[in-house]
Amino acid sequence: MFSVFKLTVLFLLARIGVASQGEEVGFIYNGFGGADLQLDGTANITSNGLLMLTKVNTRQQQGHAFYVNPIHFLDPSSPDGAVALSFSTTFVFDIVPEFTPLGGHGMAFFIGPTRGLPSDVQASQYLGLFSDSNLNKSENHIFAVELDTAQSLVFNDINDNHVGIDINGLVSVASAPPSYFHKDGQSKNLSLISGESMQVWIDYDGVHKHLNVTLAPIHVSKPALPLLSISLDLSPVMKDSMFLGFSSCTGHVSSSHYVLGWSFKLNGQTEELNLDQLPKLPRQGQRRTNQKLPILIIVLPIIAAALVLATIFGIQIIIKRKRNFAEVHEEWELDFGPHRFKYKDLYVATKGFKHKELLGIGGFGRVYRGVLPTSKIEVAVKKISHESTQGMREFVAEIVTVGQLRHRNLVTLLGYCRRKGEFLLVYECMPNGSLDKFLFNPSMPVLNWSQRFQIIRGVASALFYLHEGWEQVVVHRDVKSSNVLLDREFNGRLGDFGLARLYDHGTEPQTTHVVGTLGYLAPEFSRTGKPNTSTDVFAFGAFMLEVACGRRPINPRASADQDVVLVDWVFSCWSKGAILDTVDPKLGINYVEGEMELVLKLGLLCSNGVPTARPTMRQVVQYLEGELPLTDLSSLTLSDSGLKFVDGRSFDDFLVTPSSSVSEWTLSGGR
Incomplete structure (x- = not known):
């Protein structure tokens, strides 16, 4: 009898102490009075149930609050027992x-x-989570x-008001x-330091x-579209x-x-907080009362009359402004609301689309620099003409998806705006x-060779993500140097998704109009009209040669010893055993020969006229x-x-085993 009782007690203690892996484990705190939390640093629970992590008038301090019981985040039924379980919290x-x-x-x-947390974790920009010794x-x-x-520029923060997803460090993955x-x-833009309560899911x-990470003011229902949504496997992070x-x-x-409140659920949807039960924040200051009522009695009628006149005048101004800032709205756009910007905000941001704010002019519109009036985020606004509304719904849907x-x-596509005959994209x-x-x-x-090689690798990584790393296949359709933008550290960022098309993995893309830039268009595209990942690879090949050679893919002013078509010239030099003669003269001899040969030959490989003979972006990376x-x-x-292998084999037929190194191929292969 004693053994049975003992085993029962041990079983119950195990159930209480450690959350089971196979169940929906969860908790909810509508206020933290009596909550099972472990606190350290400046963290404390106020008399009315607020969890206060840090407070004003403290410098270089940190506070932490932990749920006291451990939770099993790994699925024991997986083959290796190392797959992270689903969870939800708000x-x-x-x-x-x-x-x-x-x-x-x-x-x-x-x-x-x-x-x-380790004793050496630091406050300030480290958010009380990391230190110099364990970062990343x-x-x-x-x-x-x-x-x-x-x-914090050290962590590549986008601004001083943002939400980020961090893994083992503070350079956010999104x-x-x-x-x-x-x-x-x-x-609706928000300010984290507005002093207004907000809810996170x-x-x-x-x-x-x-x-998914979703944010909204308190008393606003959870928005249908999240603020951040990324493909992410947490299995390597979880123990x-x-x-x-x-x-x-x-x-x-x-x-x-x-x-103010916290709810969590493992293997299920978290329970919604009872917002009416949450504790109230302390008052931040007292409003002053004005005792001079006689003055108000005298002045109030004058103010009222002035307000009537001002209202009439104001209504006239509002009507005029509404005409000036009138936008095109249709009912179906409600589904894409979060990505829709007000034309007025973009007009103010770009100072009325003044010429001095013009960043550039492309084949599909003008691009203006701007600073959004509320969030102070620096943006680039591209104006595109759309006289025809045919297909606009599908186009907006894809733009929002790409966002x-x-x-x-x-380059992050933040959203769009439609007004009269204009379509505006915000990056x-x-x-x-x-x-x-x-x-x-x-x-x-x-740009030196190190910068160029890093840009090439970065754009390749981005295309690999578009083709294979997201829930749908994204075909960019306009890969070229003018659509690769450089951030403050001269990292290459692929932008301009105005021509991008999406389709599901394992399906065929739909036929579309032949659009793009001459010199980057794959030869089969003009026949089939079907953009796919292989046509992006062809354009990337032209892009690599463009960066390495300092020449555009098509140069009608080429000298007598150079072909008009860049890939033809590079191929000609390679066939003569002099491929390095094509290197951009501005680089001189300041480049890594093995890397340069790799880029030039890989550019030829991607430029193959036979689609199946081109590598995938995974292989390019x-x-x-x-x-x-x-x-x-x-x-x-x-x-x-164009270029092709003489025996017409597919690219997979040419794959070699990874036992040889790139340097070995450079020394023994090619011409």
């Missing part, structure tokens, strides 16, 4: 800054391997969603300025390896037993960081402009990273239809 927070325009520094929800180390096993209110989609279909799908909680810190400027893409080498702004200026404008500084030796080009020839 919490309400409020950040009250010491000085209204400045935040210090921010807070984060995080999941970590221990109930506590895989053994951290920390997943976090940051609510950052101070920009981030965005806080906003939400209102029920009227409009995108974090939903991870362990089956499809997808993470068998993990703890979750909140972290916050202050810097030279401080803020009070509050959590969900997140990759470090993609994040790249301060160094387009790559083609640095390649072909003699007044611009010369492997070549550029030295993970695969390059295919033998000895049977490559030039015909009327």
Whole structure:
């Protein structure tokens, strides 16, 4: 009898102490009075149930709050027991800054391997999660969603008001300025340091390896479209037993960081918080009362009369302004509300689309620099004419879908606006402009080979993500140097998705109009009208040669010893054993010969006239990273239809085993 009782007690203790892997484990706190939390640093629970992580008038301080029980995030039924389970959590927070325009520094929800953090974690820009000694180390096993209110250039923060997804460090794998989609279909920007309570929803799908982060003001229902949505596998981050909680810190400027309520569920949808039960924040100041009532009695009629006149005048101005800023709205656009910008905001941001804000003119429209009036985010606004409304719904749907893409080498498409005969696309702004200026404008500084090679690798990584790394296949259709933009560190970011097309994995793309830029168009595209990943690879081949040679793909002013078509000239030099004669003269001898040969030969390989003889972007990335030796080009020839292998085999027939190195191929293969 005693043994049975003992076993029963042990079983119940195990059930209480550690969350079971196969069940829907969860909790909900509508306020934190009596909550099972472990606190450290400046964190404390106020008398009315607020979790206060840090407070104003404290400098370089940090506070943490942990749910006391460990939770099993790994699925024991998986073959190796290392697949992260799905989870869902929501919490309400409020950040009250010491000085209204400045935040210090921010807070984060995080999941970590221990109930506590290393003693050397730092405050300020480290959010109380990391230090110089452990930053970006895989053994951290920390997943976090940051609510950052101070920009740190060290961590590539986009601004001083953003939400980010962090893995083992503070360089976010995805981030965005806080906003939400209102029920009227409009995108509403938010300020994390507004002092207003907001709610966050974090939903991870362990089956499809997808993470959504959604944000909205309190008392606003969860928006249908998330703020951040990325493909992400948390399995390598999670350990068998993990703890979750909140972290916050202050810097030279401080803020009070509050959590009002918190709900969590493993293997299920988290329970919604009862917002009416949440504790109230302390009053931030007293309103002054005016005792001089006699003055008001005298002045009030005068003010009322003035207000009537001002109202009439104001109505006339509003009517006129509405005509000036009238937009095209249709009912179906309500589905895409979060990505829709107000024309008025874009007009103000670009100072009325003044010529001095013009960044450039392309074949599909003008691009203007702007600063959004509310969030102060620097953007690039592209104006495109759309006289015909045929297919506009499908076009907007694809634009909005592309706006969900997140990759470090993609220019983020923030949204769109429609007005009369104009269609406006809004991108994040790249301060160094387009790559083609640095390649072909003699007044611009010369990019060295290290910068060029890094740009090529970055764009290749972005195309690989578009083709294989997202839930749909995205075909860019306009890969070229003028559509590769450079950020502050001269990293290449592929942009301009105005021509992009999407289709599901495993399906065939639809026929479309032949659009693009001459010199980058694959030969079969003009016959089939079907853009696909192989046509992007062809354009990327022309792009690689363009960057390495400092020449456009088609140059009608070419000298007598050069072909009009760049790929023909490079092929001719390669066939003579002098491929390095095509290197951009501006580089001189300052380049890595092995890398240059790799890029030039890979450019020829991607430019094959036979689609099946081109590599995939996955293979291109492997070549550029030295993970695969390059295919033998000895049977490559030039015909009327362009480059092709003489025996007509597919690309997979040319793959060599990865036992040889790239350097070995460079020494022994090719001409």
